Amino acid sequence: MSHKDYKGYELIKEIAEGNIKEDTTIAVHDLTVLDRLVTYIQYKNKKLNWDEGTFDTSYLLNPNCYFRVIEEQEKINIQNIRELVLQEDFNLYDYRDIEINRMKINTLIKAIKQLDNKLKEK
Numbered sequence: 230m231s232h233k234d235y236k237g238y239e240l241i242k243e244i245a246e247g248n249i250k251e252d253t254t255i256a257v258h259d260l261t262v263l264d265r266l267v268t269y270i271q272y273k274n275k276k277l278n279w280d281e282g283t284f285d286t287s288y289l290l291n292p293n294c295y296f297r298v299i300e301e302q303e304k305i306n307i308q309n310i311r312e313l314v315l316q317e318d319f320n321l322y323d324y325r326d327i328e329i330n331r332m333k334i335n336t337l338i339k340a341i342k343q344l345d346n347k348l349k350e351k
Contacts (some may be wrong), residue, residue, distance in 0.1 A: 233298055234258075237289030240296045244272060251275075254299040254339075257284060261293045266332060269299070269339070280335070 235243060243249050249272050257267040268283035288294045 235296045235298070237291070237294065237296065241289065244277075249298065256297040256299055257288055258295050258297060259288075259291070259293055260295070267294070268332075269335065270296075 240249070240255070249255075251273060253272045255270050255272060255277075257270060259265045259267050267288065268279060270277050270279040270284055272278075
């Protein structure tokens with residue numbers, strides 16, 4: 230599956246030109262240490278939205294950061310949720326993996342919200 234990665238200024242330009250659709254999820258990556266997934270942000274209501282404390286606008290100007298638009302078909306489904314929950318390394322008490330677990334929990338929360346929205350639409 231091909232991905233389109235953007236630098237911060239490229240992402241803003243694509244949004245301004247209308248090339249990024251409303252309700253798009255964007256993964257924020259930092260190359261300072263390996264290729265670390267920092268967080269996910271959401272383009273919704275003509276704004277970039279994120280959970281407090283996970284992102285700030287300095288990432289948009291950081292040359293070591295890039296942004297990956299998550300395609301619709303990549304969004305979480307029920308099978309992905311089950312796989313995340315059943316992974317052996319999903320241990321909330323392993324302090325070395327707090328960041329990994331936080332990302333997994335955020336992914337689960339987003340998936341549950343997506344399912345909730347689908348149910349409300351029906």
